[in-house]
Structure formats: structure tokens, C-alpha cells
Amino acid sequence: MTFATLGLIEPLLRALETLGYQTPTPVQAQAIPAVLAGRDLMAAAQTGTGKTAGFAVPLLQLLTIEGPKVAANSARALILCPTRELAEQVHASVAEYAQHLPLTTYAVYGGVSINPQMMKLRKGVDILVATPGRLIDLFRQNALKLNQLQTLVLDEADRMLDLGFSEELANIYRMLPKKRQTLLFSATFSDDIRLLAGQMLNDPLSIEVSPRNVAANTVKQWVVPVDKKRKPELFVHLMRKGRWKQVLVFAKTRNGVDALVDKLQGLGVNADGIHGDKPQATRQRALDRFKSSDVQILVATDVAARGLDIEDLPLVVNFDLPIVAEDYIHRIGRTGRAGNTGEAISLVCADEVNMLSAIEMLTRQTLTRKTEPEFEPEHRVPETDASGQVVKKPKKPKKPKASGGGGKRNLGKWVDSGDVAPSEPSIKPVRKVPVFNTGPRKKK
Numbered sequence: 001m002t003f004a005t006l007g008l009i010e011p012l013l014r015a016l017e018t019l020g021y022q023t024p025t026p027v028q029a030q031a032i033p034a035v036l037a038g039r040d041l042m043a044a045a046q047t048g049t050g051k052t053a054g055f056a057v058p059l060l061q062l063l064t065i066e067g068p069k070v071a072a073n074s075a076r077a078l079i080l081c082p083t084r085e086l087a088e089q090v091h092a093s094v095a096e097y098a099q100h101l102p103l104t105t106y107a108v109y110g111g112v113s114i115n116p117q118m119m120k121l122r123k124g125v126d127i128l129v130a131t132p133g134r135l136i137d138l139f140r141q142n143a144l145k146l147n148q149l150q151t152l153v154l155d156e157a158d159r160m161l162d163l164g165f166s167e168e169l170a171n172i173y174r175m176l177p178k179k180r181q182t183l184l185f186s187a188t189f190s191d192d193i194r195l196l197a198g199q200m201l202n203d204p205l206s207i208e209v210s211p212r213n214v215a216a217n218t219v220k221q222w223v224v225p226v227d228k229k230r231k232p233e234l235f236v237h238l239m240r241k242g243r244w245k246q247v248l249v250f251a252k253t254r255n256g257v258d259a260l261v262d263k264l265q266g267l268g269v270n271a272d273g274i275h276g277d278k279p280q281a282t283r284q285r286a287l288d289r290f291k292s293s294d295v296q297i298l299v300a301t302d303v304a305a306r307g308l309d310i311e312d313l314p315l316v317v318n319f320d321l322p323i324v325a326e327d328y329i330h331r332i333g334r335t336g337r338a339g340n341t342g343e344a345i346s347l348v349c350a351d352e353v354n355m356l357s358a359i360e361m362l363t364r365q366t367l368t369r370k371t372e373p374e375f376e377p378e379h380r381v382p383e384t385d386a387s388g389q390v391v392k393k394p395k396k397p398k399k400p401k402a403s404g405g406g407g408k409r410n411l412g413k414w415v416d417s418g419d420v421a422p423s424e425p426s427i428k429p430v431r432k433v434p435v436f437n438t439g440p441r442k443k444k
């Protein structure tokens with residue numbers, strides 16, 4: 001199959017050729033004809049599968065061949081993304097696909113001044129990429145009207161809910177024209193997302209190009225059990241031993257990111273960090289420097305986990321496991337992209353056993369464990385497997401005491417959920433699901 005057989009117009013074919021896209025990826029092969037036919041879409045695709053082109057390319061075609069010229073302070077298509085970084089990246093891709101088309105594109109997000117964005121919107125843009133909060137600000141300040149909107153794309157929809165954007169999504173939903181095309185993309189599909197899709201989509205076509213919730217099989221994954229306090233030391237040891245060149249590292253908290261970056265920089269390693277406390281310009285600069293290999297190790301919270309496309313990233317390290325199991329798939333999806341192979345190493349301490357178990361259950365695999373000599377944990381990480389069970393294996397039984405025959409039998413101590421640090425959040429936080437006006441929508 002070629003892009004031409006999918007019915008794409010010449011300026012798009014030319015742009016794809018320049019980018020070196022020869023054949024459509026599976027998600028593109030399914031999504032492009034469906035979007036061109038005007039269908040609503042609910043698409044589950046692994047990260048790095050080419051989903052951006054899957055929605056953006058047919059959308060550009062529809063906007064080129066049909067519909068009116070964009071009015072002042074309006075947008076004809078809106079792509080909602082969970083993070084500023086993803087908005088920038090999606091916009092960059094859309095602009096590349098649109099390079100031979102007479103369409104305007106723009107990205108808006110928070111953390112930067114709103115005034116230039118308001119000015120830019122005055123003339124209207126054909127495709128607007130936005131994070132939910134800033135979109136609402138612009139709408140409320142009358143810088144943007146949505147009555148001309150033809151198509152809404154929700155990219156990384158589950159991430160938007162995870163990040164607490166459910167209310168913003170409900171608000172945006174109320175601002176939209178009833179007659180529109182809606183495309184919902186997500187790497188993973190939780191029940192909340194299915195509910196959201198039920199409310200937002202109109203007779204959607206479901207596309208699932210990979211088994212549900214399975215990590216890319218081009219990524220070699222394993223776990224190194226270690227005591228929590230020795231993680232930084234182990235990281236440095238593995239980095240030196242493996243001569244790591246370009247590594248994306250995920251830590252659970254902002255403080256965790258800063259502490260690891262400080263340690264690495266103190267050792268003379270070229271490291272930088274990104275998390276939500278840092279200004280947008282600093283985050284973007286760190287990311288750009290990492291992409292251009294000026295920074296060797298980029299440490300990030302999950303803000304950076306989704307959607308960032310870094311060419312040929314060879315290695316992702318989970319310094320901490322993610323609290324939400326699905327984030328594991330997104331994190332390791334930063335490597336092994338577009339057919340390349342990659343590695344994902346997780347440093348796991350006893351406190352994280354329930355998270356490990358949840359990840360194994362979600363990805364339907366038991367992750368290989370490789371204990372590093374000299375770093376064997378004192379606090380054993382209990383055995384886990386894809387069934388979601390933490391295997392309760394007692395330590396060596398102590399000899400029964402001779403006296404007091406009716407006394408307690410010592411079954412040994414094992415770590416189970418009751419032994420996990422009390423401050424540890426549960427595996428999956430309860431998310432608020434927006435309540436939408438589910439009134440009838442006109443068919444297109």
C-alpha cells in the first residue's frame with residue numbers, strides 16, 4: 001500500500017516523500033481513509049506508530065478541499081494535547097505535512113505570554129494545536145471563536161484525564177459546535193476514556209492497531225532490583241558500565257529530578273532536568289539540547305513521558321516506576337520508535353513491588369530481573385508476574401522455639417501491600433470523569 005492509494009492529494013504526497021515516509025504505518029492505513037470519509041474515530045495505537053500523521057494528514061486534506069476560508073479569531077480544526085511539549089511537537093509535524101498547502105497552523109499553550117497568541121489568532125488559523133487550559137483562557141478573552149470548527153482531535157486523551165483536565169474538556173465540549181468531526185487518539189484505553197468517547201464521539205470507527213495496552217515489542221525491557229537509597233549510586237554505576245550516551249530518565253517527583261541532575265552534574269556528567277516547576281522556555285531548551293545531543297542525560301517527570309519524539313533514542317531508564325501503570329508504556333515508548341530497537345531499564349525497590357506487578361499485568365509480561373553484583377538489595381523485591389500477583393515467598397524460616405508450644409509459628413516476613421510505605425499512592429488514582437451534556441448531536 002502507498003500513500004497515493006489512500007487517495008491523498010499531490011501536495012501532501014510530496015511532503016510525505018520529502019520526510020521519507022514511504023509506506024503508511026498500520027494506524028495511518030486505517031485512519032487516513034476513515035478521516036477522509038468524515039467518520040469520527042476512536043483510535044488506540046502504540047506510541048511511535050505514526051499516529052500524528054494518521055490524523056493530521058487527512059485533516060489537512062479535508063481543510064484544503066472543503067470548507068470556507070477561516071474567519072478572524074477562528075480555527076477550523078483544533079488539536080488538543082495534554083502538554084506544552086507535545087503541542088509544540090504535534091504542531092511541528094502538522095506544519096511539515098502542510099508545507100505545500102495554503103493553510104495556516106499555530107500552537108498555543110500556557111507558561112508563556114498570552115498576548116502574542118491573541119495577536120496571532122486575530123487573522124484566524126486553519127489548524128490550532130492547544131493545551132486545554134490556554135485554549136479556555138483564549139476563548140474566555142474572546143481571542144478565539146469556535147463556531148467555525150469542523151474537526152476536533154483529542155490527542156493522548158487518557159493523558160489529559162490523568163493530568164486532571166477532565167473539567168477543562170467538559171468546558172471545551174460545551175464551546176464546540178454540535179456538528180463536527182471528532183477524532184480521539186490514545187495509546188492506551190482506560191474505562192474512563194471509553195466513557196469520554198461515548199459522550200464525545202458520534203458513531204465512531206474503532207481502530208486498534210496493536211493489542212490493548214501492550215508495550216512496543218521493539219523495546220528490550222528489564223528490571224534491576226535495588227534498595228531505594230542506593231538508586232543514585234546504581235544509576236551512575238550502570239551509566240559508566242554501559243557507557244550510556246543518550247538516556248532519558250524518569251523520576252517520580254520534581255525533587256527527585258533535581259536531586260539526580262545535581263548528583264550527575266556534580267560528577268561532571270552533562271545532565272539536565274525537565275519538570276512542571278520549570279518555566280516553559282527552560283524546559284524546551286533542555287529538550288532541544290537533549291535532542292541535538294548537547295545534553296547526554298535528560299531527567300524528567302511524567303510531563304515528558306508522552307508523545308515526545310526523539311529520533312533514535314536508545315535507552316529509557318525508569319529511576320522510579322510510574323504510579324500509573326499505563327505511564328510505563330508511554331515512558332518506554334520514547335525508545336524503539338519507528339521500527340528502531342531500544343532498551344528500557346527500571347530500577348525497582350521493595351516499595352515499588354505493587355507498581356511493578358501492575359505494569360506486568362497491564363503489559364501481560366513478566367519483566368526479566370537482572371540483579372547487579374554489589375547492588376543486591378537488602379530489602380528483597382518480592383517475585384511478581386503477569387497475573388498481577390505478588391508472590392508471597394517467605395524468607396528462610398526460623399527454627400521454631402522449643403518452649404511455649406502454642407506460640408505463633410513464624411512464617412517469615414514478606415512484603416505485601418501492607419508493607420508498602422504508607423505514603424505510597426495507590427497504583428491507579430481515581431480520576432474525575434467529566435459529565436457532558438449528552439444531548440443529541442446532529443449527524444454530519
Ligand code: AMP
Binds near residue numbers: 022028048049050052
Ligand atoms: P508519531 O507516533 O506520530 O509520534 O510518529 C513517530 C515517528 O515516526 C515520527 O518520527 C514520524 O516522523 C515517523 N513516521 C510517521 N509515519 C511514518 C511513515 N509512514 N514512515 C516513516 N516514518 C514515519
